[in-house]
Amino acid sequence: MFHTGIIVFIFLFLHFIDFYFIKIGLVAPPSGIAAHDFYGRTLRLFSSPWYSLLYVVSFVFLGIHLNHAMQSAFQTLGWNHSKYTDAVKFIGSAYSVFIALGFSLVPVYLYLFK
Numbered sequence: 886m887f888h889t890g891i892i893v894f895i896f897l898f899l900h901f902i903d904f905y906f907i908k909i910g911l912v913a914p915p916s917g918i919a920a921h922d923f924y925g926r927t928l929r930l931f932s933s934p935w936y937s938l939l940y941v942v943s944f945v946f947l948g949i950h951l952n953h954a955m956q957s958a959f960q961t962l963g964w965n966h967s968k969y970t971d972a973v974k975f976i977g978s979a980y981s982v983f984i985a986l987g988f989s990l991v992p993v994y995l996y997l998f999k
């Protein structure tokens with residue numbers, strides 16, 4: 886969890902440079918893109934195969950991180966009876982795959998079809 890957490894943290898920092906830091910004026914917008922044109926910025930970012938791949942790989946790590954996090958959260962809450970272990974693992978995995986796949990659809994779709 887520690888390693889995937891660091892990767893998610895690095896992704897978030899990169900993601901802030903891509904959008905949020907531009908919005909609050911910390912980073913200059915790229916030429917031809919207005920500071921609040923997030924759609925234009927998103928299209929520009931995901932026109933690059935490498936950048937799209939970087940986001941998808943980050944989402945895979947986010948999914949792995951969430952998968953462990955869900956199991957830990959259930960344990961922390963005390964819902965860790967052996968009777969429920971399989972269900973907890975299944976729900977955590979399904980949720981993580983849903984999140985990782987859902988977010989990944991954005992760069993994949995924009996790269997392929999826009």
Ligand code: HEM
Binds near residue numbers: 904905940947989991
């Ligand atoms: C392809 C997927 C994603 C796209 C296209 C996207 C796009 C954006 C955009 C346009 C903003 C700026 C919104 C604004 O400031 O008004 C933003 C902000 C932000 N994003 Fe994402 N995002 C994506 C995935 C993620 C993921 C997976 C996370 C968390 C792990 C995340 C966390 C954040 C945070 C914390 C902010 C700053 C807070 C905010 O402005 O609301 N994003 N994102």
